[in-house]
Amino acid sequence: MTTAATSAMARLQGIAGASHVIADPAALAAYEVDGVRPRAAVRPGSADEAAEVVGMAAAEKLAVIACGARTHLGIGGIPSRYEIALDLSRLNRVIAYDPGDLTLGVEAGVTLATLNDTLQQHGQFLPLFVPFMMRATIGGTLAAGVDSPLRQHYGTARDFLLGVESIDGAGTRVKSGSRVVKCVAGFDLHKLHLGALGTLGVITAANFRTFPAFPESRGLLASFRSAEEALDMRRRIAESPLTPLTLEVLSPEMGELFGRDFPESLGERCGPAARWFPAGHWTLAAALGGHAAVMERQERELTRIAELSGATGVARLGPEERPAVWARLREALPLVQAYFPGAAIYRISVLPGEFLRLIGALAQIGERAGRPTAMALRGVGVLYFSLLARETGANSVESQARASAAVFQAAAAVGGNAVVSWCPTELKQKINVWGAPRGDFDLMQRLKNVFDPGGILAPGRFVGGL
Amino acid sequence: MKLIRELQALLGRDSVLHQPADLMMYEYDGSVEQARPDAVVFPRTREDVVAIVRLANRESLPIVPRGAGTGLSGGALARRGGICIGFSRMNRILEVDAVNQRAVVQPGVVNLDLSRAAEPHGLYFAPDPSSQKACTIGGNVAENAGGPHTLAYGVTTNHVLGLELVLPDGEVVRVGSRTVDTPGYDLTGLLVGSEGTLAIVTEITVRLLRLPEAVKTLLAIYDRVDDATQSVVEITGRAITPAACEMLDGWTLRAVEAYAHAGYPLDSAAVLLIELEGLREAVEAQAVDIREVCTQCGAREVRVARDARERELLWKGRKNAFGAVGRLSPSYYVQDGVIPRTKLPQTLRHIDEVCARYGLQVGNIFHAGDGNLHPLIAFDIRDRAQFERVVQAANEIMAFCIAAGGTITGEHGVGMEKNELMPLLFSEADLAMMRRVHDVFNPRGLLNPEKVFPTTKSCGEIRVLPVAGSGAAPAAPRPR
Numbered sequence: 001m002t003t004a005a006t007s008a009m010a011r012l013q014g015i016a017g018a019s020h021v022i023a024d025p026a027a028l029a030a031y032e033v034d035g036v037r038p039r040a041a042v043r044p045g046s047a048d049e050a051a052e053v054v055g056m057a058a059a060e061k062l063a064v065i066a067c068g069a070r071t072h073l074g075i076g077g078i079p080s081r082y083e084i085a086l087d088l089s090r091l092n093r094v095i096a097y098d099p100g101d102l103t104l105g106v107e108a109g110v111t112l113a114t115l116n117d118t119l120q121q122h123g124q125f126l127p128l129f130v131p132f133m134m135r136a137t138i139g140g141t142l143a144a145g146v147d148s149p150l151r152q153h154y155g156t157a158r159d160f161l162l163g164v165e166s167i168d169g170a171g172t173r174v175k176s177g178s179r180v181v182k183c184v185a186g187f188d189l190h191k192l193h194l195g196a197l198g199t200l201g202v203i204t205a206a207n208f209r210t211f212p213a214f215p216e217s218r219g220l221l222a223s224f225r226s227a228e229e230a231l232d233m234r235r236r237i238a239e240s241p242l243t244p245l246t247l248e249v250l251s252p253e254m255g256e257l258f259g260r261d262f263p264e265s266l267g268e269r270c271g272p273a274a275r276w277f278p279a280g281h282w283t284l285a286a287a288l289g290g291h292a293a294v295m296e297r298q299e300r301e302l303t304r305i306a307e308l309s310g311a312t313g314v315a316r317l318g319p320e321e322r323p324a325v326w327a328r329l330r331e332a333l334p335l336v337q338a339y340f341p342g343a344a345i346y347r348i349s350v351l352p353g354e355f356l357r358l359i360g361a362l363a364q365i366g367e368r369a370g371r372p373t374a375m376a377l378r379g380v381g382v383l384y385f386s387l388l389a390r391e392t393g394a395n396s397v398e399s400q401a402r403a404s405a406a407v408f409q410a411a412a413a414v415g416g417n418a419v420v421s422w423c424p425t426e427l428k429q430k431i432n433v434w435g436a437p438r439g440d441f442d443l444m445q446r447l448k449n450v451f452d453p454g455g456i457l458a459p460g461r462f463v464g465g466l
Numbered sequence: 467m468k469l470i471r472e473l474q475a476l477l478g479r480d481s482v483l484h485q486p487a488d489l490m491m492y493e494y495d496g497s498v499e500q501a502r503p504d505a506v507v508f509p510r511t512r513e514d515v516v517a518i519v520r521l522a523n524r525e526s527l528p529i530v531p532r533g534a535g536t537g538l539s540g541g542a543l544a545r546r547g548g549i550c551i552g553f554s555r556m557n558r559i560l561e562v563d564a565v566n567q568r569a570v571v572q573p574g575v576v577n578l579d580l581s582r583a584a585e586p587h588g589l590y591f592a593p594d595p596s597s598q599k600a601c602t603i604g605g606n607v608a609e610n611a612g613g614p615h616t617l618a619y620g621v622t623t624n625h626v627l628g629l630e631l632v633l634p635d636g637e638v639v640r641v642g643s644r645t646v647d648t649p650g651y652d653l654t655g656l657l658v659g660s661e662g663t664l665a666i667v668t669e670i671t672v673r674l675l676r677l678p679e680a681v682k683t684l685l686a687i688y689d690r691v692d693d694a695t696q697s698v699v700e701i702t703g704r705a706i707t708p709a710a711c712e713m714l715d716g717w718t719l720r721a722v723e724a725y726a727h728a729g730y731p732l733d734s735a736a737v738l739l740i741e742l743e744g745l746r747e748a749v750e751a752q753a754v755d756i757r758e759v760c761t762q763c764g765a766r767e768v769r770v771a772r773d774a775r776e777r778e779l780l781w782k783g784r785k786n787a788f789g790a791v792g793r794l795s796p797s798y799y800v801q802d803g804v805i806p807r808t809k810l811p812q813t814l815r816h817i818d819e820v821c822a823r824y825g826l827q828v829g830n831i832f833h834a835g836d837g838n839l840h841p842l843i844a845f846d847i848r849d850r851a852q853f854e855r856v857v858q859a860a861n862e863i864m865a866f867c868i869a870a871g872g873t874i875t876g877e878h879g880v881g882m883e884k885n886e887l888m889p890l891l892f893s894e895a896d897l898a899m900m901r902r903v904h905d906v907f908n909p910r911g912l913l914n915p916e917k918v919f920p921t922t923k924s925c926g927e928i929r930v931l932p933v934a935g936s937g938a939a940p941a942a943p944r945p946r
Contacts, residue, residue, distance in 0.1 A: 123705060155624065174893075179806075180806055180837060182833075184878070185873050185875050186896070186897075186900055186918070191656060192655070238567070239676075293750075297745065297747055298745075415644060417643060417647060438648075440639050443641075451899070463650040
């Protein structure tokens with residue numbers, strides 16, 4: 001170890017205490033991002049300590065990647081530099097929860113599971129029904145910018161995030177927004193942190209509005225012979241007054257994957273679901289909540305709409321059956337990763353009216369690549385496309401890289417926006433997971449320089465290598 | 467005059483105002499704060515805007531974008547003079563895409579006009595500021611405007627997906643897109659609510675919502691203000707989510723009733739105007755819950771609007787309330803603080819007590835469901851001593867909101883009215899970061915100068931400026 005590195009290590013120990021600094025290479029393997037291993041990991045006990053770490057890193061020009069449960073670190077480009085893992089899992093306090101006001105302030109390291117346990121005691125919840133929910137933290141979820149099947153009704157974190165406290169690239173603590181449900185004082189800087197992978201700052205706390213949990217819910221699955229029919233049902237629902245909480249369309253291959261055993265690695269037990277996904281069929285999944293009369297009517301009308309759209313079957317899920325299906329909807333991406341480690345998973349935002357054209361183009365890409373594909377669509381206009389591969393070797397990577405260009409083109413052709421949500425590191429060496437920068441990239445670059453003048457926050461991970 | 471001639475050559479003579487008599491119209495917005503621009507121009511295209519901006523840059527003149535001038539924080543006033551860009555001629559709805567529930571509009575489109583254009587498709591634009599018959603979507607974007615129904619549907623930022631911008635140096639950039647997500651930093655989210663200090667918006671892509679199947683409007687009538695505020699606490703606490711939950715106190719509703727004849731009960735201490743929307747069954751069930759809560763909290767009566775006409779009258783009264791108050795008082799000052807909804811009863815009591823102590827008449831008409839207060843303090847601008855007391859009372863109310871964990875503005879914006887208050891909410895580091903972000907877009911500070919950020923070093927010196935009642939005081943001297 002160089003003298004500088006030794007002194008940096010001593011500084012980290014001085015800030016967080018020796019027992020909260022990890023330097024053992026084997027232990028550091030757990031903090032790798034795309035195969036890049038940091039030189040140290042530090043677990044600060046407070047936002048002030050975290051700020052000290054970033055300040056020290058800025059002074060020493062050491063690159064920092066903040067993390068929580070490390071479930072979403074696969075998102076983004078390969079870090080160009082990575083010396084310190086800033087593990088925020090000890091920042092796990094609920095700072096303020098006012099159930100009567102339906103508002104909440106939490107530290108970044110709180111896990112979603114813990115949080116929802118707390119909220120549940122007051123009949124409330126946070127609609128962050130995201131992948132790895134049993135382990136993921138609030139900070140990581142916001143920084144990763146992941147969305148959820150509940151997006152149909154509740155939107156994304158952007159829609160219920162009230163404010164954020166963060167640490168900029170110089171180690172200064174800054175905040176924006178407020179803790180009340182409405183505030184237009186100052187710029188909404190907190191929105192910039194969503195999905196930014198910590199490249200503009202380390203999120204240390206966040207404020208949200210919470211939502212009443214529905215005491216009762218129901219669910220319905222409709223099976224179709226074609227994507228066209230399933231999408232016809234989506235359109236009819238969109239044109240109706242019905243208000244499902246979730247509205248997802250799954251390709252037959254995704255349905256087949258949902259039928260498989262639920263991976264233990266996801267940290268929850270989940271019963272079988274194969275019987276709900278008949279082979280070769282597209283599935284539309286709708287979750288409902290609210291008063292019994294409201295749900296009854298919605299079930300009735302959804303069933304009728306499904307029949308009009310040509311459904312081969314409609315299943316109303318019972319209370320024991322729903323969790324197994326909902327968990328799979330939420331964990332669709334981790335499911336793909338678990339069974340197909342060589343897969344590339346694209347997240348494509350598209351106007352709902354263009355779903356069918358896009359699906360056609362993507363299916364062709366799969367055929368040309370000679371690989372199976374799996375698709376999961378959110379009704380609001382997001383299509384998760386997986387080009388499946390079990391292996392991660394050179395051959396697979398070559399064909400994935402070729403297909404990648406075609407996927408970006410297919411998305412652009414229908415006015416959509418594609419990014420690679422997840423893929424093996426080997427593939428990241430060949431492609432740009434964010435696609436080509438857009439006309440607003442110059443502004444983004446200038447903003448990055450303002451938040452992180454030394455370029456030490458997760459360098460290389462974000463759009464255009466930011 | 468050379469600049470005026472150049473602007474005229476660029477836009478046509480009928481698109482440039484520069485005579486003092488013409489400019490007077492533009493030295494106000496919703497406030498009696500005066501600031502006269504040197505010229506007002508009316509571009510028709512994005513290219514016009516770019517050319518105007520380039521000229522202003524060459525001359526180092528401030529540029530201030532302006533919609534309908536209905537803002538309540540001085541956001542559209544030319545505080546340092548310069549060129550005011552009026553968007554009244556960029557008022558085309560470029561597209562209503564019913565299949566995908568999107569619309570693309572120019573900034574000068576009037577808020578309500580968009581909902582009217584979308585209505586044949588069963589769609590509407592959700593943000594509904596009280597000024598929606600006049601205010602523009604460009605202004606809504608600048609201020610991140612709210613409205614009664616934002617309780618259920620969110621404010622402007624929740625409905626804007628993409629923007630076309632002219633940066634203060636004349637460069638044109640598109641941020642966001644028509645799809646729900648766009649890769650990269652959320653510049654759209656940053657721009658909405660930036661009060662025209664970062665860029666000039668020349669095109670807006672918004673999300674449209676489906677019109678609800680059923681709407682029911684309830685009027686809960688109270689003999690005590692406390693019972694009304696406690697009802698709001700209970701409604702929120704029991705997680706009943708109406709589409710709107712507005713409160714009018716007795717003084718305000720009497721002013722409103724004299725003007726609107728909407729059926730507000732003249733002898734009550736307060737009413738809650740509650741709207742329920744959604745599926746028929748959901749609306750019916752919620753109406754039962756709301757009635758129960760309000761009755762338990764002491765409402766003497768809960769009425770249901772019988773038909774669309776009754777409903778519209780009630781809302782007409784609510785949305786024109788500021789104007790109605792203008793009939794009673796030469797001037798009034800309206801605040802926009804937000805508090806946690808659990809603290810509504812004590813906050814209203816505090817407002818009452820403060821105004822009584824200063825011998826001031828106050829009315830309360832506000833978005834109770836959001837905890838977004840609008841205390842309206844009546845006064846006569848010619849009475850300087852009284853105005854001083856208004857300022858002091860406003861100071862105390864704002865301090866109380868902040869101490870309660872709230873904020874200084876829920877929807878009206880900071881503008882030039884509350885910019886000196888910003889240090890009460892934000893640290894020097896917070897403001898320095900916002901300032902650096904500002905400078906990324908607007909490094910010369912020519913675009914809408916002296917807004918949002920404090921201009922003095924003195925922390926927390928509240929410089930409140932009264933809002934004129936409609937048809938109220940003649941051009942008043944700037945209060946100091």
